[in-house]
Amino acid sequence: MxxxxxxxxxxxxxxxxxxxxxxxxxxxxxxxxxxxxxxxxxxxxxxxxxxxxxxxxxxxxxxxxxxxxxxxxxxxxxxxxxxxxxxxxxxxxxxxxxxxxxxGPPPSAIEAMASKTRAKQLMGIEPLTDVTEADLPVLVKAAAGGGGRGMRVVRHLAGLEAELAAARAEAASAFGDGEVFVEPYVENGRHVEVQILADTHGTVRPLGTRDCSLQRRHQKVIEEAPAPGLPAELDEEVRALAVRAARAVDYVGAGTVEFLVADGRAHFLEMNTRLQVEHPVTEAVFGIDLVAEQIRVAEGHPLGTDPAPARGHAVEARLYAEDPARDWSPQTGTLHRLSVPGPVRLDTGYTDGDEIGVHYDPMIAKVVAHAPTRAEAVRTLASALERAEIHGPATNRDLLVRSLRHPEFTAARMDTGFYDRHLPDLTEPHPYPHAPLAAALADAHGRSRFGGWRNVPSQPQTKRYLMAGEEHEARYRHTRNGLEADGVRVVHADARLVILEVDGVERKYEVTRYGEQVYVNTTALTALPRFPDPTTDHAPGSLLAPMPGTVVRVADGLMAGTPVTAGEPLLWLEAMKMQHKITAPVTGTLTSLPVTPGQQVEPGMLLAVVQEA
The missing domain is CATH 3.40.50.20 (Rossmann fold)
Incomplete structure:
Protein backbone atom coordinates (compact mmCIF):
# COMPACT_ATOMS: atom_id res chain seq x y z
CA MET A 1 0.00 0.00 0.00
CA GLY A 104 2.52 5.47 -14.38
CA PRO A 105 2.84 3.03 -17.26
CA PRO A 106 5.70 0.52 -17.53
CA PRO A 107 8.97 1.99 -18.83
CA SER A 108 8.70 -0.29 -21.88
CA ALA A 109 5.32 1.26 -22.79
CA ILE A 110 6.70 4.79 -22.35
CA GLU A 111 9.68 3.86 -24.50
CA ALA A 112 7.49 2.46 -27.25
CA MET A 113 5.27 5.56 -27.40
CA ALA A 114 7.70 8.28 -26.26
CA SER A 115 8.93 8.93 -29.77
CA LYS A 116 6.08 10.00 -32.02
CA THR A 117 7.92 8.51 -34.98
CA ARG A 118 8.13 5.08 -33.34
CA ALA A 119 4.53 5.33 -32.13
CA LYS A 120 3.32 5.99 -35.67
CA GLN A 121 5.34 3.05 -36.99
CA LEU A 122 3.75 0.89 -34.30
CA MET A 123 0.36 1.92 -35.69
CA GLY A 124 1.50 1.27 -39.28
CA ILE A 125 2.24 4.91 -40.24
CA GLU A 126 5.56 6.13 -41.70
CA PRO A 127 6.73 9.79 -41.42
CA LEU A 128 7.73 11.77 -44.52
CA THR A 129 11.41 11.65 -45.43
CA ASP A 130 12.03 13.43 -48.76
CA VAL A 131 9.60 16.35 -48.75
CA THR A 132 8.56 17.76 -52.15
CA GLU A 133 6.26 20.58 -53.22
CA ALA A 134 3.51 18.01 -53.68
CA ASP A 135 3.67 17.13 -49.95
CA LEU A 136 3.01 20.70 -48.76
CA PRO A 137 1.80 21.85 -46.34
CA VAL A 138 3.68 19.72 -43.82
CA LEU A 139 4.04 19.77 -40.08
CA VAL A 140 7.46 19.68 -38.39
CA LYS A 141 6.99 18.06 -35.01
CA ALA A 142 9.16 17.18 -32.01
CA ALA A 143 9.51 13.42 -31.59
CA ALA A 144 9.41 13.83 -27.80
CA GLY A 145 7.19 15.97 -25.58
CA GLY A 146 4.18 18.02 -26.57
CA GLY A 147 2.37 21.27 -25.78
CA GLY A 148 3.08 22.70 -29.23
CA ARG A 149 6.80 23.08 -28.54
CA GLY A 150 9.10 22.11 -31.39
CA MET A 151 6.18 22.27 -33.85
CA ARG A 152 6.05 24.28 -37.09
CA VAL A 153 3.71 24.38 -40.11
CA VAL A 154 5.66 24.69 -43.37
CA ARG A 155 3.87 25.89 -46.50
CA HIS A 156 6.89 26.76 -48.65
CA LEU A 157 9.72 24.32 -49.37
CA ALA A 158 12.32 27.09 -49.16
CA GLY A 159 11.54 27.60 -45.49
CA LEU A 160 11.72 23.93 -44.46
CA GLU A 161 15.36 23.82 -43.35
CA ALA A 162 15.04 26.95 -41.20
CA GLU A 163 11.91 25.63 -39.54
CA LEU A 164 13.55 22.25 -38.93
CA ALA A 165 16.46 24.01 -37.19
CA ALA A 166 14.14 26.17 -35.08
CA ALA A 167 12.00 23.16 -34.11
CA ARG A 168 15.08 21.15 -33.11
CA ALA A 169 16.36 23.97 -30.91
CA GLU A 170 13.01 24.47 -29.19
CA ALA A 171 12.48 20.73 -28.68
CA ALA A 172 15.97 20.30 -27.22
CA SER A 173 15.36 23.15 -24.78
CA ALA A 174 11.91 21.94 -23.72
CA PHE A 175 12.44 18.16 -23.63
CA GLY A 176 16.19 17.55 -23.75
CA ASP A 177 15.67 15.81 -27.10
CA GLY A 178 16.08 17.65 -30.40
CA GLU A 179 14.70 14.89 -32.66
CA VAL A 180 11.97 16.11 -35.03
CA PHE A 181 10.05 14.54 -37.90
CA VAL A 182 7.81 15.67 -40.74
CA GLU A 183 4.24 14.55 -41.44
CA PRO A 184 1.42 15.76 -43.71
CA TYR A 185 -0.46 18.70 -42.27
CA VAL A 186 -4.19 18.08 -42.25
CA GLU A 187 -5.86 21.48 -42.27
CA ASN A 188 -9.13 22.27 -40.53
CA GLY A 189 -9.59 18.89 -38.94
CA ARG A 190 -10.81 18.25 -35.40
CA HIS A 191 -8.49 17.22 -32.61
CA VAL A 192 -10.23 14.32 -30.87
CA GLU A 193 -8.70 12.16 -28.16
CA VAL A 194 -9.65 9.17 -26.06
CA GLN A 195 -8.87 8.81 -22.36
CA ILE A 196 -7.85 5.28 -21.47
CA LEU A 197 -7.33 3.55 -18.16
CA ALA A 198 -5.66 0.16 -17.87
CA ASP A 199 -4.74 -2.11 -14.97
CA THR A 200 -2.22 -4.91 -14.43
CA HIS A 201 -4.94 -7.55 -14.85
CA GLY A 202 -5.52 -7.07 -18.57
CA THR A 203 -8.39 -4.57 -18.48
CA VAL A 204 -8.16 -1.59 -20.85
CA ARG A 205 -11.04 0.85 -20.52
CA PRO A 206 -11.72 3.77 -22.88
CA LEU A 207 -13.27 6.61 -20.89
CA GLY A 208 -15.00 8.57 -23.59
CA THR A 209 -13.72 11.23 -25.96
CA ARG A 210 -12.55 14.80 -25.69
CA ASP A 211 -12.41 17.55 -28.31
CA CYS A 212 -9.37 19.85 -28.15
CA SER A 213 -9.72 21.57 -31.52
CA LEU A 214 -9.36 25.14 -30.28
CA GLN A 215 -5.59 25.51 -30.41
CA ARG A 216 -3.29 28.46 -30.87
CA ARG A 217 0.31 27.87 -31.90
CA HIS A 218 -0.53 24.17 -31.57
CA GLN A 219 -1.27 24.59 -27.87
CA LYS A 220 -4.71 23.63 -26.62
CA VAL A 221 -6.82 26.51 -25.35
CA ILE A 222 -10.31 25.06 -24.77
CA GLU A 223 -11.16 21.37 -24.31
CA GLU A 224 -14.40 19.53 -23.72
CA ALA A 225 -15.90 16.11 -23.08
CA PRO A 226 -17.46 14.30 -24.75
CA ALA A 227 -16.40 15.36 -28.27
CA PRO A 228 -19.60 16.95 -29.62
CA GLY A 229 -21.26 15.82 -32.83
CA LEU A 230 -18.96 12.86 -33.44
CA PRO A 231 -20.76 10.25 -35.58
CA ALA A 232 -21.42 7.02 -33.67
CA GLU A 233 -19.29 4.89 -35.98
CA LEU A 234 -16.35 7.32 -35.75
CA ASP A 235 -16.70 7.49 -31.97
CA GLU A 236 -16.56 3.70 -31.84
CA GLU A 237 -13.57 3.64 -34.21
CA VAL A 238 -11.38 6.01 -32.18
CA ARG A 239 -12.18 4.14 -28.97
CA ALA A 240 -11.21 0.85 -30.61
CA LEU A 241 -7.98 2.34 -31.98
CA ALA A 242 -7.13 3.73 -28.54
CA VAL A 243 -7.57 0.31 -26.95
CA ARG A 244 -5.51 -1.24 -29.73
CA ALA A 245 -2.67 1.24 -29.10
CA ALA A 246 -2.75 0.52 -25.37
CA ARG A 247 -2.72 -3.25 -25.81
CA ALA A 248 0.10 -3.03 -28.35
CA VAL A 249 2.46 -1.82 -25.61
CA ASP A 250 0.89 -3.59 -22.59
CA TYR A 251 -0.16 -0.26 -21.19
CA VAL A 252 -0.94 0.30 -17.50
CA GLY A 253 -2.43 3.40 -15.88
CA ALA A 254 -3.95 6.55 -17.36
CA GLY A 255 -3.09 7.61 -20.89
CA THR A 256 -4.49 9.43 -23.89
CA VAL A 257 -4.57 8.52 -27.56
CA GLU A 258 -4.89 11.51 -29.89
CA PHE A 259 -6.40 11.71 -33.38
CA LEU A 260 -7.01 14.28 -36.08
CA VAL A 261 -10.49 13.75 -37.48
CA ALA A 262 -11.17 15.02 -41.02
CA ASP A 263 -13.48 13.98 -43.85
CA GLY A 264 -14.99 11.24 -41.72
CA ARG A 265 -11.60 9.62 -41.03
CA ALA A 266 -9.50 9.40 -37.87
CA HIS A 267 -5.75 9.97 -38.33
CA PHE A 268 -3.59 8.69 -35.45
CA LEU A 269 -1.38 11.43 -34.00
CA GLU A 270 0.26 10.07 -30.86
CA MET A 271 -0.21 8.43 -27.50
CA ASN A 272 0.53 10.44 -24.36
CA THR A 273 1.75 8.04 -21.70
CA ARG A 274 0.73 10.27 -18.80
CA LEU A 275 -2.12 12.28 -17.39
CA GLN A 276 -3.27 15.06 -19.75
CA VAL A 277 -3.71 18.71 -18.80
CA GLU A 278 -7.37 18.42 -19.83
CA HIS A 279 -8.17 15.33 -17.75
CA PRO A 280 -10.65 17.24 -15.48
CA VAL A 281 -13.35 17.30 -18.19
CA THR A 282 -13.32 13.49 -18.31
CA GLU A 283 -13.41 13.35 -14.51
CA ALA A 284 -16.43 15.66 -14.50
CA VAL A 285 -18.57 13.70 -16.95
CA PHE A 286 -17.70 10.27 -15.51
CA GLY A 287 -17.65 11.33 -11.86
CA ILE A 288 -14.24 9.77 -11.21
CA ASP A 289 -10.84 10.85 -9.91
CA LEU A 290 -8.21 9.80 -12.45
CA VAL A 291 -5.33 10.44 -10.05
CA ALA A 292 -6.95 8.18 -7.47
CA GLU A 293 -7.37 5.54 -10.19
CA GLN A 294 -3.70 5.90 -11.11
CA ILE A 295 -2.70 5.27 -7.51
CA ARG A 296 -5.00 2.25 -7.13
CA VAL A 297 -3.67 0.73 -10.35
CA ALA A 298 -0.09 1.33 -9.17
CA GLU A 299 -0.98 -0.55 -5.96
CA GLY A 300 -2.04 -3.51 -8.11
CA HIS A 301 -5.81 -3.22 -7.72
CA PRO A 302 -8.08 -4.11 -10.66
CA LEU A 303 -10.23 -1.39 -12.19
CA GLY A 304 -13.42 -3.06 -11.04
CA THR A 305 -16.80 -2.53 -12.65
CA ASP A 306 -17.34 -0.15 -15.54
CA PRO A 307 -18.15 3.40 -14.45
CA ALA A 308 -21.59 4.85 -15.04
CA PRO A 309 -22.18 6.31 -18.52
CA ALA A 310 -20.95 9.83 -19.19
CA ARG A 311 -23.22 12.38 -17.54
CA GLY A 312 -23.70 15.83 -19.03
CA HIS A 313 -20.97 17.90 -20.63
CA ALA A 314 -17.78 19.55 -19.35
CA VAL A 315 -15.68 22.34 -20.84
CA GLU A 316 -12.24 23.51 -19.72
CA ALA A 317 -10.42 26.76 -20.53
CA ARG A 318 -6.72 27.34 -19.96
CA LEU A 319 -5.96 30.73 -18.48
CA TYR A 320 -2.50 31.93 -19.53
CA ALA A 321 -0.36 34.89 -18.52
CA GLU A 322 0.21 36.24 -22.01
CA ASP A 323 -0.33 39.60 -23.69
CA PRO A 324 -2.38 39.68 -26.91
CA ALA A 325 -1.14 43.22 -27.56
CA ARG A 326 2.45 41.92 -27.64
CA ASP A 327 2.00 38.98 -29.99
CA TRP A 328 0.90 36.78 -27.07
CA SER A 329 4.28 36.94 -25.38
CA PRO A 330 4.39 35.28 -21.93
CA GLN A 331 3.99 37.72 -19.03
CA THR A 332 5.53 37.74 -15.59
CA GLY A 333 4.90 39.58 -12.35
CA THR A 334 2.77 39.46 -9.22
CA LEU A 335 -0.62 37.78 -9.41
CA HIS A 336 -2.34 40.10 -6.95
CA ARG A 337 -5.76 38.49 -7.14
CA LEU A 338 -7.26 35.34 -8.67
CA SER A 339 -10.94 34.72 -7.98
CA VAL A 340 -13.31 32.91 -10.33
CA PRO A 341 -16.97 32.94 -9.26
CA GLY A 342 -19.72 30.47 -10.04
CA PRO A 343 -20.11 26.68 -9.99
CA VAL A 344 -16.77 25.94 -11.65
CA ARG A 345 -13.66 23.96 -10.80
CA LEU A 346 -10.42 25.94 -10.53
CA ASP A 347 -7.13 24.05 -10.83
CA THR A 348 -4.16 26.34 -10.25
CA GLY A 349 -0.66 26.49 -8.85
CA TYR A 350 -1.01 30.07 -7.62
CA THR A 351 -2.67 32.04 -4.84
CA ASP A 352 -3.04 35.77 -4.37
CA GLY A 353 0.33 37.48 -4.11
CA ASP A 354 2.35 34.74 -5.85
CA GLU A 355 4.89 35.60 -8.54
CA ILE A 356 4.56 34.32 -12.09
CA GLY A 357 8.18 33.82 -13.11
CA VAL A 358 9.99 33.55 -16.40
CA HIS A 359 11.28 30.00 -16.06
CA TYR A 360 8.15 27.91 -16.56
CA ASP A 361 4.97 27.55 -18.58
CA PRO A 362 2.75 30.68 -18.30
CA MET A 363 -0.48 28.81 -17.53
CA ILE A 364 -2.12 30.37 -14.47
CA ALA A 365 -5.10 28.05 -14.08
CA LYS A 366 -7.60 25.71 -15.66
CA VAL A 367 -11.26 26.60 -15.23
CA VAL A 368 -13.81 23.80 -15.74
CA ALA A 369 -17.61 23.94 -15.97
CA HIS A 370 -19.87 20.86 -15.89
CA ALA A 371 -23.60 20.95 -16.67
CA PRO A 372 -26.38 18.70 -17.98
CA THR A 373 -25.95 20.06 -21.52
CA ARG A 374 -23.12 21.47 -23.60
CA ALA A 375 -24.85 24.82 -24.01
CA GLU A 376 -25.24 25.21 -20.23
CA ALA A 377 -21.62 24.24 -19.56
CA VAL A 378 -20.32 26.69 -22.18
CA ARG A 379 -22.52 29.51 -20.84
CA THR A 380 -21.47 28.86 -17.23
CA LEU A 381 -17.77 28.83 -18.10
CA ALA A 382 -17.96 32.01 -20.20
CA SER A 383 -19.83 33.84 -17.44
CA ALA A 384 -17.41 32.72 -14.72
CA LEU A 385 -14.39 33.86 -16.74
CA GLU A 386 -16.03 37.16 -17.66
CA ARG A 387 -16.68 37.99 -13.99
CA ALA A 388 -13.38 36.65 -12.66
CA GLU A 389 -10.98 38.93 -10.81
CA ILE A 390 -7.57 38.40 -12.41
CA HIS A 391 -5.30 41.17 -11.19
CA GLY A 392 -1.71 40.90 -12.34
CA PRO A 393 0.02 40.20 -15.65
CA ALA A 394 -2.01 40.40 -18.85
CA THR A 395 -3.93 37.21 -19.68
CA ASN A 396 -5.89 35.53 -22.46
CA ARG A 397 -9.16 35.83 -20.50
CA ASP A 398 -10.95 37.94 -23.14
CA LEU A 399 -9.96 35.47 -25.85
CA LEU A 400 -11.43 32.62 -23.81
CA VAL A 401 -14.75 34.39 -23.20
CA ARG A 402 -15.18 35.44 -26.81
CA SER A 403 -14.18 32.00 -28.11
CA LEU A 404 -16.77 30.32 -25.91
CA ARG A 405 -19.44 32.68 -27.25
CA HIS A 406 -18.44 32.52 -30.91
CA PRO A 407 -21.21 31.08 -33.15
CA GLU A 408 -18.89 28.42 -34.60
CA PHE A 409 -18.02 27.15 -31.15
CA THR A 410 -21.51 27.30 -29.68
CA ALA A 411 -22.76 25.34 -32.71
CA ALA A 412 -19.87 22.81 -32.28
CA ARG A 413 -18.59 23.55 -35.81
CA MET A 414 -15.03 24.31 -34.69
CA ASP A 415 -11.81 22.80 -36.04
CA THR A 416 -8.06 23.32 -35.58
CA GLY A 417 -8.17 26.29 -37.98
CA PHE A 418 -10.56 28.23 -35.72
CA TYR A 419 -8.00 30.78 -34.57
CA ASP A 420 -6.42 31.11 -38.02
CA ARG A 421 -9.77 32.46 -39.16
CA HIS A 422 -10.98 34.38 -36.13
CA LEU A 423 -8.06 35.46 -33.92
CA PRO A 424 -7.92 39.12 -35.05
CA ASP A 425 -11.64 39.63 -34.37
CA LEU A 426 -11.49 37.74 -31.08
CA THR A 427 -8.61 39.85 -29.78
CA GLU A 428 -9.89 43.29 -30.76
CA PRO A 429 -9.77 45.34 -27.52
CA HIS A 430 -13.19 46.16 -26.04
CA PRO A 431 -12.45 47.84 -22.70
CA TYR A 432 -15.08 49.61 -20.62
CA PRO A 433 -15.32 53.07 -22.25
CA HIS A 434 -15.67 54.84 -18.90
CA ALA A 435 -12.97 52.80 -17.12
CA PRO A 436 -10.41 55.67 -17.08
CA LEU A 437 -13.00 58.06 -15.66
CA ALA A 438 -14.03 55.55 -13.00
CA ALA A 439 -10.37 55.05 -12.02
CA ALA A 440 -9.82 58.80 -11.81
CA LEU A 441 -12.95 59.38 -9.73
CA ALA A 442 -12.00 56.60 -7.30
CA ASP A 443 -8.55 58.12 -6.92
CA ALA A 444 -9.99 61.61 -6.45
CA HIS A 445 -12.49 60.47 -3.81
CA GLY A 446 -10.13 61.08 -0.89
CA ARG A 447 -9.28 64.61 -1.96
CA SER A 448 -12.91 65.54 -2.61
CA ARG A 449 -13.69 65.10 1.08
CA PHE A 450 -11.34 67.96 1.93
CA GLY A 451 -13.15 70.64 -0.05
CA GLY A 452 -11.43 70.53 -3.37
CA TRP A 453 -14.27 72.51 -5.01
CA ARG A 454 -14.16 76.24 -5.73
CA ASN A 455 -16.79 78.97 -5.82
CA VAL A 456 -15.68 80.02 -9.30
CA PRO A 457 -15.52 77.81 -12.40
CA SER A 458 -12.13 76.16 -12.82
CA GLN A 459 -10.34 73.95 -15.29
CA PRO A 460 -11.16 70.26 -14.91
CA GLN A 461 -8.76 67.90 -13.18
CA THR A 462 -7.13 65.41 -15.55
CA LYS A 463 -5.55 61.99 -15.16
CA ARG A 464 -3.92 59.88 -17.87
CA TYR A 465 -4.07 56.11 -18.16
CA LEU A 466 -2.72 53.49 -20.52
CA MET A 467 -5.54 51.12 -21.51
CA ALA A 468 -5.37 48.38 -24.17
CA GLY A 469 -2.12 49.87 -25.47
CA GLU A 470 -3.57 53.38 -25.92
CA GLU A 471 -3.37 56.52 -23.79
CA HIS A 472 -6.65 57.90 -22.38
CA GLU A 473 -7.33 61.08 -20.45
CA ALA A 474 -10.04 61.32 -17.79
CA ARG A 475 -11.45 64.77 -16.91
CA TYR A 476 -13.55 65.62 -13.83
CA ARG A 477 -14.31 68.48 -11.45
CA HIS A 478 -14.66 68.93 -7.70
CA THR A 479 -17.88 70.88 -7.07
CA ARG A 480 -20.06 71.87 -4.13
CA ASN A 481 -22.18 68.81 -4.97
CA GLY A 482 -19.23 66.44 -5.20
CA LEU A 483 -17.42 65.00 -8.20
CA GLU A 484 -18.77 65.76 -11.66
CA ALA A 485 -17.78 64.82 -15.21
CA ASP A 486 -19.05 65.82 -18.64
CA GLY A 487 -21.55 63.52 -20.33
CA VAL A 488 -22.28 61.36 -17.28
CA ARG A 489 -23.86 61.71 -13.86
CA VAL A 490 -21.70 60.58 -10.94
CA VAL A 491 -24.16 58.67 -8.77
CA HIS A 492 -21.56 57.43 -6.30
CA ALA A 493 -17.80 57.47 -5.99
CA ASP A 494 -15.50 56.09 -3.35
CA ALA A 495 -12.10 54.44 -3.43
CA ARG A 496 -13.51 51.03 -4.41
CA LEU A 497 -16.83 51.64 -6.18
CA VAL A 498 -17.94 54.17 -8.77
CA ILE A 499 -21.50 54.30 -10.15
CA LEU A 500 -22.09 56.33 -13.31
CA GLU A 501 -25.37 57.07 -15.03
CA VAL A 502 -25.03 57.20 -18.82
CA ASP A 503 -28.11 57.80 -20.98
CA GLY A 504 -30.35 56.88 -18.06
CA VAL A 505 -28.56 53.61 -17.28
CA GLU A 506 -26.59 53.21 -14.05
CA ARG A 507 -23.43 51.12 -14.32
CA LYS A 508 -21.19 49.93 -11.49
CA TYR A 509 -17.40 50.04 -11.70
CA GLU A 510 -15.38 48.21 -9.05
CA VAL A 511 -11.94 49.75 -8.74
CA THR A 512 -8.85 48.04 -7.31
CA ARG A 513 -5.41 49.61 -7.25
CA TYR A 514 -1.95 48.10 -6.87
CA GLY A 515 0.50 50.97 -7.13
CA GLU A 516 0.17 52.41 -10.63
CA GLN A 517 -1.79 49.38 -11.85
CA VAL A 518 -5.56 49.90 -11.67
CA TYR A 519 -8.35 47.41 -12.41
CA VAL A 520 -11.83 48.66 -13.25
CA ASN A 521 -14.07 45.60 -13.30
CA THR A 522 -12.07 43.39 -15.70
CA THR A 523 -10.25 46.22 -17.51
CA ALA A 524 -6.59 46.82 -16.65
CA LEU A 525 -5.16 50.33 -16.72
CA THR A 526 -1.79 51.83 -15.87
CA ALA A 527 -1.76 55.28 -14.31
CA LEU A 528 0.66 57.50 -16.23
CA PRO A 529 2.75 60.21 -14.56
CA ARG A 530 1.65 63.78 -15.02
CA PHE A 531 5.07 64.67 -16.38
CA PRO A 532 6.58 61.80 -18.43
CA ASP A 533 10.25 60.99 -17.92
CA PRO A 534 12.07 62.03 -21.13
CA THR A 535 14.90 59.55 -20.44
CA THR A 536 12.56 56.62 -21.17
CA ASP A 537 11.97 57.70 -24.79
CA HIS A 538 13.46 55.52 -27.51
CA ALA A 539 14.39 56.31 -31.08
CA PRO A 540 11.81 55.51 -33.78
CA GLY A 541 12.14 51.90 -34.94
CA SER A 542 13.39 50.67 -31.57
CA LEU A 543 12.61 47.03 -30.77
CA LEU A 544 12.22 46.42 -27.04
CA ALA A 545 12.21 43.08 -25.24
CA PRO A 546 8.54 42.11 -24.73
CA MET A 547 9.41 39.79 -21.86
CA PRO A 548 12.34 38.66 -19.74
CA GLY A 549 14.31 35.95 -21.48
CA THR A 550 17.54 34.92 -23.18
CA VAL A 551 18.77 35.88 -26.64
CA VAL A 552 19.39 32.44 -28.13
CA ARG A 553 20.13 33.41 -31.70
CA VAL A 554 20.84 36.38 -33.97
CA ALA A 555 20.13 36.13 -37.70
CA ASP A 556 23.21 35.14 -39.73
CA GLY A 557 25.28 38.06 -40.95
CA LEU A 558 23.22 40.63 -39.06
CA MET A 559 25.11 43.73 -37.88
CA ALA A 560 24.70 47.48 -37.71
CA GLY A 561 24.33 48.84 -41.23
CA THR A 562 22.62 45.72 -42.60
CA PRO A 563 19.55 46.43 -44.77
CA VAL A 564 16.45 44.58 -43.57
CA THR A 565 12.88 44.16 -44.80
CA ALA A 566 9.67 44.39 -42.80
CA GLY A 567 8.89 41.07 -41.12
CA GLU A 568 12.43 39.72 -41.52
CA PRO A 569 13.61 37.76 -38.43
CA LEU A 570 16.36 39.58 -36.57
CA LEU A 571 16.81 37.53 -33.42
CA TRP A 572 15.14 34.93 -31.23
CA LEU A 573 14.31 35.17 -27.52
CA GLU A 574 13.71 32.13 -25.35
CA ALA A 575 11.31 32.47 -22.43
CA MET A 576 9.23 29.86 -20.61
CA LYS A 577 10.82 27.14 -22.79
CA MET A 578 9.50 28.67 -26.01
CA GLN A 579 11.33 30.65 -28.68
CA HIS A 580 9.91 33.99 -29.79
CA LYS A 581 10.93 35.54 -33.10
CA ILE A 582 11.70 39.27 -33.10
CA THR A 583 11.20 40.73 -36.58
CA ALA A 584 11.96 44.02 -38.32
CA PRO A 585 8.98 46.38 -37.92
CA VAL A 586 9.72 48.24 -41.19
CA THR A 587 11.94 48.01 -44.25
CA GLY A 588 15.12 49.97 -43.72
CA THR A 589 18.57 49.73 -42.13
CA LEU A 590 19.57 48.10 -38.86
CA THR A 591 21.34 50.90 -37.03
CA SER A 592 21.87 49.25 -33.65
CA LEU A 593 22.11 45.69 -32.31
CA PRO A 594 23.25 45.94 -28.68
CA VAL A 595 22.53 42.31 -27.69
CA THR A 596 24.39 39.04 -28.29
CA PRO A 597 23.46 35.33 -28.07
CA GLY A 598 23.32 34.09 -24.49
CA GLN A 599 22.51 37.51 -23.07
CA GLN A 600 19.73 37.81 -20.49
CA VAL A 601 17.27 40.63 -21.16
CA GLU A 602 14.51 42.25 -19.13
CA PRO A 603 11.20 43.66 -20.41
CA GLY A 604 11.71 47.01 -22.15
CA MET A 605 15.42 46.46 -22.82
CA LEU A 606 16.57 47.66 -26.23
CA LEU A 607 17.18 44.79 -28.64
CA ALA A 608 17.66 46.55 -31.96
CA VAL A 609 16.88 49.73 -33.88
CA VAL A 610 15.68 49.74 -37.50
CA GLN A 611 15.70 53.08 -39.33
CA GLU A 612 12.95 53.16 -41.93
CA ALA A 613 14.06 53.61 -45.52
Missing part, protein backbone atom coordinates in the same frame (compact mmCIF):
# COMPACT_ATOMS: atom_id res chain seq x y z
CA UNK A 2 1.24 3.47 -0.93
CA UNK A 3 1.63 5.74 2.09
CA UNK A 4 3.73 8.65 0.80
CA UNK A 5 3.94 10.12 -2.72
CA UNK A 6 6.55 12.44 -4.16
CA UNK A 7 5.31 14.44 -7.15
CA UNK A 8 8.15 14.95 -9.61
CA UNK A 9 6.66 18.16 -10.90
CA UNK A 10 5.57 21.66 -9.95
CA UNK A 11 2.72 24.14 -10.15
CA UNK A 12 -0.87 23.26 -10.94
CA UNK A 13 -0.44 19.53 -11.57
CA UNK A 14 1.57 19.00 -8.38
CA UNK A 15 -1.14 20.76 -6.37
CA UNK A 16 -3.82 18.70 -8.10
CA UNK A 17 -2.10 15.39 -7.24
CA UNK A 18 -1.54 16.50 -3.65
CA UNK A 19 -5.28 17.14 -3.22
CA UNK A 20 -6.15 13.57 -4.16
CA UNK A 21 -3.36 12.18 -1.99
CA UNK A 22 -4.74 14.03 1.01
CA UNK A 23 -8.23 12.71 0.27
CA UNK A 24 -6.77 9.19 0.29
CA UNK A 25 -4.77 9.76 3.49
CA UNK A 26 -1.43 9.65 1.67
CA UNK A 27 1.46 11.86 2.79
CA UNK A 28 2.91 14.23 0.17
CA UNK A 29 6.43 15.26 -0.81
CA UNK A 30 7.24 18.21 -3.07
CA UNK A 31 10.44 18.94 -4.92
CA UNK A 32 11.32 22.48 -5.90
CA UNK A 33 13.89 24.62 -7.65
CA UNK A 34 15.27 27.73 -5.99
CA UNK A 35 12.77 29.78 -8.00
CA UNK A 36 9.92 27.67 -6.56
CA UNK A 37 11.04 27.74 -2.92
CA UNK A 38 7.84 29.58 -1.94
CA UNK A 39 5.56 28.25 -4.68
CA UNK A 40 2.10 26.96 -3.80
CA UNK A 41 2.96 23.32 -4.48
CA UNK A 42 5.97 23.62 -2.17
CA UNK A 43 3.85 25.13 0.60
CA UNK A 44 1.03 22.63 0.09
CA UNK A 45 3.07 19.44 0.54
CA UNK A 46 3.72 17.82 3.92
CA UNK A 47 7.46 18.02 3.29
CA UNK A 48 9.57 19.45 0.48
CA UNK A 49 13.05 18.88 -0.91
CA UNK A 50 15.16 21.46 -2.73
CA UNK A 51 16.58 20.31 -6.05
CA UNK A 52 19.88 21.95 -6.99
CA UNK A 53 20.31 22.80 -10.64
CA UNK A 54 22.28 25.01 -12.99
CA UNK A 55 19.10 26.83 -14.00
CA UNK A 56 15.54 26.73 -12.60
CA UNK A 57 14.29 25.46 -15.97
CA UNK A 58 16.57 22.40 -15.86
CA UNK A 59 16.03 21.51 -12.21
CA UNK A 60 12.95 19.34 -12.70
CA UNK A 61 14.70 17.35 -15.43
CA UNK A 62 17.29 15.91 -13.00
CA UNK A 63 15.82 12.46 -12.49
CA UNK A 64 18.72 11.31 -10.33
CA UNK A 65 18.09 14.15 -7.88
CA UNK A 66 14.35 13.45 -7.81
CA UNK A 67 14.92 9.79 -6.91
CA UNK A 68 17.42 10.82 -4.24
CA UNK A 69 14.86 13.28 -2.84
CA UNK A 70 12.15 10.59 -2.71
CA UNK A 71 14.40 8.24 -0.76
CA UNK A 72 15.55 11.01 1.61
CA UNK A 73 11.96 12.09 2.34
CA UNK A 74 10.74 8.53 2.96
CA UNK A 75 8.37 8.46 -0.02
CA UNK A 76 7.42 5.04 -1.33
CA UNK A 77 5.97 6.18 -4.67
CA UNK A 78 6.57 8.81 -7.36
CA UNK A 79 3.90 10.52 -9.46
CA UNK A 80 5.35 12.31 -12.52
CA UNK A 81 2.47 14.69 -13.31
CA UNK A 82 2.76 15.92 -16.90
CA UNK A 83 5.66 17.55 -18.70
CA UNK A 84 9.26 17.40 -17.50
CA UNK A 85 10.10 13.70 -16.82
CA UNK A 86 6.57 12.33 -17.08
CA UNK A 87 7.27 10.47 -20.34
CA UNK A 88 10.91 9.63 -19.70
CA UNK A 89 11.35 5.85 -19.65
CA UNK A 90 14.81 6.14 -18.11
CA UNK A 91 13.41 8.08 -15.17
CA UNK A 92 10.57 5.59 -14.68
CA UNK A 93 13.10 2.76 -14.67
CA UNK A 94 15.31 4.60 -12.18
CA UNK A 95 12.33 5.05 -9.85
CA UNK A 96 11.55 1.34 -9.95
CA UNK A 97 15.23 0.36 -9.60
CA UNK A 98 15.33 2.42 -6.40
CA UNK A 99 12.56 0.25 -4.94
CA UNK A 100 9.91 2.95 -5.34
CA UNK A 101 6.45 2.55 -6.88
CA UNK A 102 6.11 4.29 -10.24
CA UNK A 103 2.59 5.77 -10.63
Missing amino acids: ITSVLVANRGEIACRVFRTCRDLGIRTVAVHSDADANALHTRMADVSVRLPGETPADTYLRGDLVVKAALAAGADAVHPGYGFLSENAGFARAVEDAGLVWI
